[in-house]
Amino acid sequence: MSVPLHGIIAEYESAEELLHAAKRARQAGYTRMDAYSPFPIHGLSEAIGFEEHKVPWVVFISGVIGAIAGFSLQYYVSVIDYPLNVGGRPFLSWPSFIPVTFETTVLFAAFGAFIGMLALNGLPQPYHPVFNAPRFERASQDRFFLCIEAGDPLFDRVKTKQFLENTGARLVSEVEE
Amino acid sequence: MQQQIVRTEPAERLIEGGHSYESITHKIGSVVLSYKHPKAWYVVTAIAAAGVFMLITSIAWLLLRGVGIWGINQPVGWGFAIINFVWWIGIGHAGTLISAILLLLRQQWRTSINRFAEAMTIFAVMCAGMFPLLHVGRPWVAYWLLPIPNWTGAWPQFRSPLIWDVFAVTTYFTVSLLFWFTGLIPDFATLRDRAKKRISQVIFGVLAMGWRNSAKHWHRYDAAYLLLAGLSTPLVVSVHSIVSLDFAVSLIPGWHTTIFPPYFVAGAIYSGFAMVLTLVIPIRAWYKMQDFLTMKHLDWMAKIMLATGLIVFYGYIMEMFTAFYSANQYEQYLVANRFFGPYAPYFWALLICNGLIPQVLWSPKVRQNVALLFIIALIVNIGMWLERFVIVVTSLHRDFLPTSWGMYYPTVWDWGLYLGTIGFFTFMMFLFVRFVPMISIFEMRDLLHQTDRHHPAAATTAAATPVAHTEVTP
Known part of the structure; x- marks a missing residue:
């Protein structure tokens, strides 16, 4: 056998x-x-x-989630939970929220690339x-x-x-x- | 959709010394797997470890006594902490430039230095991050900077560049680490397969996570790596732009200018390349890596340093011109104060270090002289530190009202913390060289493959039946 x-x-x-x-x-x-x-x-x-093109999609979707998460966080904090008058700006002073939104987009997308690549490859795989x-x-x-x-x-x-x-x-x- | 990293034909050989896949793997991998290291490694690591102790002492004393042990005061509230923060984060930026932007621009010479430069980024950002954390005065509540619900019911103020900075720097550190680790996975697999000792096999086996060099793995890997590079490129620009907005959004004379973001980014790349040269030149000699880190590499890095140095110098000139053209007495006084005020020696030294001395890099003879290149890189490092000193201190110490003018003198604890981070950085870099392959092995093999295919006379592998046409055009 x-x-x-x-x-x-x-x-x-x-x-x-x-x-x-x-x-x-x-x-x-x-x-x-x-x-x-x-x-x-x-x-x-x-x-x-x-042939497979999943990784770019994972990265894209992660980035979109990051953008939404980052902007919503700032919206919730600055408009709903803790509205502060800073220099007479509106509570939703969205141009000031762009840098943080950008950073969370990149952060989530990078995690998407890293984790997505590993997960699709089935890693970590001990044997x-x-x-x-x-x-x-x-x-x-x-x-x-x-x-x-x-x-x-x-x-x-x-x-x-x-x-x-x-x-x-x-x-x-x-x-x- | 085209996912593969399309590599262009190399114009010239970037690997010298007739290497094969095996000899490249051996040369780079054996640094990690063998226990024989040059004496210089032990000497530098020991000195750097002393620096780490100095860092620990300086931090401990700071935590006991508070920021009053530093030279900061009213009006100069920022002092060394912010100077060193900007200096370190700028140094980190060359790593991302080399690993991401040069990858997107298909500059194959980056292959020899990207791993090294990325490690530099990570350790430099660690050093940078310490300063603002300690500068907040009560580092144990530094989590207030993060949007974490807490007992005060308060939230970060998202209209402030300082909070953008928190997001930018933490994102930058995390993404740099992910990019670096992604690049390391195939090399960990190589070390796993080469290791003789059980302990090395286990450690590198765990780190490689079962990577098996499968074509399917490589396919997804290439896509992820390219996308990480594409994400890092705008990220690096955003990070230093946001750092510059810490200054530019305020109303202080000398800070409130729109040229700051591009000028800071150029300065960051300038200082980063200077630091890469400062580290690569000795390590290349001690570990005999001249075949991979050739004179061409040093030459190109020197050229980039010269080019970014000129952009920075243009920034200085524009600052002066803006002050003159604004007809604003505070801006004009600032420039006069820089040239002739109490900190004038720093400013003149800055102009000599950053503006004058790097001009010798126009000469190819200087760029081929390793010792001279090392000295110039050191001078640029110092010059970029002086630049941040001038920006932070001369602007703050005399602003609008002469009644609120003052002077800033760093104390021994300022120097202790600063030199301590240099020790920490060097210590980490030398541990990195010892425990992690300092050059990306798989990318070097790929580069050799590309080069050999286009220079068949120099082919070192015994390829019996070369296939007529293997390239799939995109």
Whole structure:
């Protein structure tokens, strides 16, 4: 009885080889895969068929919430709860409220970017099976990996392995769940 | 929607010395993971730690005795606390400029210095924040500055620039920290994977939060990083503009001018680049980082310093012109008082440090001379401190009525607190160099990849089958 597989992973020596392999895997019909590289590679997420534009929306919505929160706070304080006559200005002297509104907008949007990015990436995540892959520690240093996951409809232990071996990989190995 | 950070072709090599991904990772990462450090690190850290003790002593005595131990009085109520606040926050601004604005402008040379400069921002803002907190006199009720419902039933007064400042500085600190930490996550993952000792593996493992360099991670990461840069850029301008409004919204001669926001922002960048040079020059030599922090980097930083210095100098001239052109006797007296009054030596020293001496940076020979560059950066740091001294003290000490004139003399506790923050800042910077990768490793690998692709002769990786065309045009 063999251990369930997370997928089959191939190791490459350059970003170009990885990009090329990812494109070939897509052409071969694989849909569930992930690539690992020590720096962001332009076009790699498109090559593995991953498209998502959630982060900018999270940031935008957080910013809008920040703006509303900042302005409402000042409105509540200066008009409703603690109206003060400062130099004869109206209680709702909105131009004076812009700087703080701006700062809360940026603050909330920045938290949106940080937390949104982490949450969408599923981080913090103490365990992920891909770390079982041999030499995977080099994905954060100088090697490039492509992993075709076991959940892929075309996944076949032998054929997928052969396919990856033919993409110019230096090492192809199985990753246990 | 195009999310990726589109990188342009580098005009020239920004990494010297024939490095590979592995050698870059080793060179930067080993500073953190090894225990061998240059003797200078121990010497500077020890001196800086003494400065931290001085800071603690100065704060403790202040809390016991109150702000009366300082030289502040009527009419000079602001004194060192505000001078140093503005000085430190200005220093912090170069970090954001390098990390955010230069990223948006696609200046790839920023890669070698952005991590360092961002750390500088964080520690400088910490130093800056101490001063107004202590200057309020009763720091234990400083939370009154925040909009927290409390037993007095009072709220902050949102029409005051001082309360804008509270929001601006706390937001700036928080956003800088988030930006810095976001940049560090992939590098923590690298250190996690390289660490040999269990304790390092655990600490960097926790900090990396399970980052696995996946293309999906990078995709969202690039979007978040670019957006953080886009948010930081207006933020940094707003912070120093708001700091300048602390002055400009008042009616004091010499403060009540519309040129203050842009002039303060330029001054902030000027002093910040001076501080980056002051720190980078010795650390680059001690840790032998000349391959990454090349003479080109120093040259460009010197040029930016020269350019912003000229803007600042234009600000000085405009202040004088405005005073003359306003035909306002108080404004005109202020200028005369700066040139010939009791604080004239400070003003002349300011003109020499900020206006005259940096002009030698026009010469390429000076910009290539590391020792000279270091000295000029130190002089600019001093000059920018003098500028804030002149703005705060000469304006306050003689305003409208001669009956309310006075003099301001800093006491030993003013100096103790100020030098103490310099010690604290240096201490934190050296701890940062010791425990955190001082240059962004993954961005350097990316830069090497970009450079190698466009200079195939210098390629160091054994790329067997280069794909004909990999770039996806936006």
